[in-house]
Amino acid sequence: MSQGAQSTAQRRVVITGIGATTPVGGDATSSWNNLLAAAPGIRSLEGEQYAGLPVRIAGTSAVDPGTVLERHEARKLDRCEQFALIAAREAWSDAGTPEIDGARLGTVIATGVGGVVTLLEQYDVLRERGPSRVSPNLVPMLMANGSAAVVGLELGARAGIHTPVSACASGAEAVVMAAAMIRNGRADVVVAGGTEACIHPLTLSGFASMRALSTRNDEPSRASRPYDKGRDGFVMGEGAGILILESLEHAQARGARIYAEYAGGGMTADAHHIAQPEPEGRGAAEAIRLALQDADLSASDIVHVNAHATSTPQGDIAESLAIRAALGSAVDRVAVSGTKSMTGHLLGGAGAIESVATVLAVHHRLAPPTANLEDPDDEIQLDVVGHSPRQLPAGDIAAINNSFGFGGHNVALIIRSHP
Amino acid sequence: MSEQDILSGLAAIVNEVAGVPADAVTPEKSFIDDLDIDSLSMVEVVMAAEDKFGVSIPDAEVKNLSTVGDAVSYIAKAAA
Numbered sequence: 001m002s003q004g005a006q007s008t009a010q011r012r013v014v015i016t017g018i019g020a021t022t023p024v025g026g027d028a029t030s031s032w033n034n035l036l037a038a039a040p041g042i043r044s045l046e047g048e049q050y051a052g053l054p055v056r057i058a059g060t061s062a063v064d065p066g067t068v069l070e071r072h073e074a075r076k077l078d079r080c081e082q083f084a085l086i087a088a089r090e091a092w093s094d095a096g097t098p099e100i101d102g103a104r105l106g107t108v109i110a111t112g113v114g115g116v117v118t119l120l121e122q123y124d125v126l127r128e129r130g131p132s133r134v135s136p137n138l139v140p141m142l143m144a145n146g147s148a149a150v151v152g153l154e155l156g157a158r159a160g161i162h163t164p165v166s167a168c169a170s171g172a173e174a175v176v177m178a179a180a181m182i183r184n185g186r187a188d189v190v191v192a193g194g195t196e197a198c199i200h201p202l203t204l205s206g207f208a209s210m211r212a213l214s215t216r217n218d219e220p221s222r223a224s225r226p227y228d229k230g231r232d233g234f235v236m237g238e239g240a241g242i243l244i245l246e247s248l249e250h251a252q253a254r255g256a257r258i259y260a261e262y263a264g265g266g267m268t269a270d271a272h273h274i275a276q277p278e279p280e281g282r283g284a285a286e287a288i289r290l291a292l293q294d295a296d297l298s299a300s301d302i303v304h305v306n307a308h309a310t311s312t313p314q315g316d317i318a319e320s321l322a323i324r325a326a327l328g329s330a331v332d333r334v335a336v337s338g339t340k341s342m343t344g345h346l347l348g349g350a351g352a353i354e355s356v357a358t359v360l361a362v363h364h365r366l367a368p369p370t371a372n373l374e375d376p377d378d379e380i381q382l383d384v385v386g387h388s389p390r391q392l393p394a395g396d397i398a399a400i401n402n403s404f405g406f407g408g409h410n411v412a413l414i415i416r417s418h419p
Numbered sequence: 420m421s422e423q424d425i426l427s428g429l430a431a432i433v434n435e436v437a438g439v440p441a442d443a444v445t446p447e448k449s450f451i452d453d454l455d456i457d458s459l460s461m462v463e464v465v466m467a468a469e470d471k472f473g474v475s476i477p478d479a480e481v482k483n484l485s486t487v488g489d490a491v492s493y494i495a496k497a498a499a
Contacts, residue, residue, distance in 0.1 A: 072438030
């Protein structure tokens, strides 16, 4: 992927299909509508396995994948693979079910932790019923590349099947890598995105032990509140988002509907701490600058940022400093949205569903709300979109999607309007 | 347990594992060629059959079970 001088001969990449299954909707359209309505999808975790945990809330999926997939299909797929397949099928159909030679089709579908819930369930089977009862599907369900492979298998993708892993930046990194596959000629169409389904007492306890999660158990829908003074940590979510990325010439040749253009991406690392962001957001600012360079755009071209904004006390501040540093005085004209206020944090799926939201924001010219913004933190000097969506300008516009992950991964990607 | 009981029990298992309609699971059908059951799914069918019928079906035997009828006969003998 080129970071640096733009080649004018570089293939342009557009988005021709979208799909999602999220805590706010079982498909992209209902998810988008609930984002616009500032309607959070954070719920209490009712099962007895959650009783007694310090955190008993999460963004559980609005539509259970078991109600969408055939039973015999669902039983061989970890829940994260189920989400990925549902979102990919929607996106592929949305793109018009393109006819394409498999040698020119790829998938890049990320996850943070893959099929860990299946691993935990099969460990119980091993202990209770012995090794001969461990499912022959355990390995394909557990492996992190499972989702990318399952989708690639369904669509006949032979140009390459890839799974980047960078914790909470994974989904955005997948979009950047997928665009690179097209730019460097490996594929004409790439199914790109991310998925996560690891809501489980063990993972909740792990994040809770880090003191990373909100403990607002009595008011689930108010718990995820990026930029608000009352924020106390993120809320785990599950689901998947998928974009169909396509070369511009391939899309135009088949008369595809084009939502928007992938203009560029930038990636850096903090090398600061295994989980905490560098407090001044220097690596994040550089990722944004690299994205602008890659897109051949300047800060003044940006009208909207879908911020990473997880609702942690430190993270929201660090990112705000990064955005200000990278965009300079142009930041005052940028509408910043924290959509995790509604979806929660989908970990490996976050960068993907937020890329879907950024594409739709550009396409519809509407920046989504930030729910629960009741008492904005004045340490954060950004123009944050409040409870109602905000109209974006007419003409040629561009928006940034930021995603940062444990491990110090910084990804910024830019979506540009397509006339 | 009659062979008919075994057949309908096996048909339910194949339907659960592979999505094949239960009434398509008839004795002359080959698991691999007619019912499109791959090797991983066959392992699952065997596991479920062992649990449901209380029999043991070692790997060495599984390779001889080409058709649904072969499996029914084996289970009938093993359960007897």
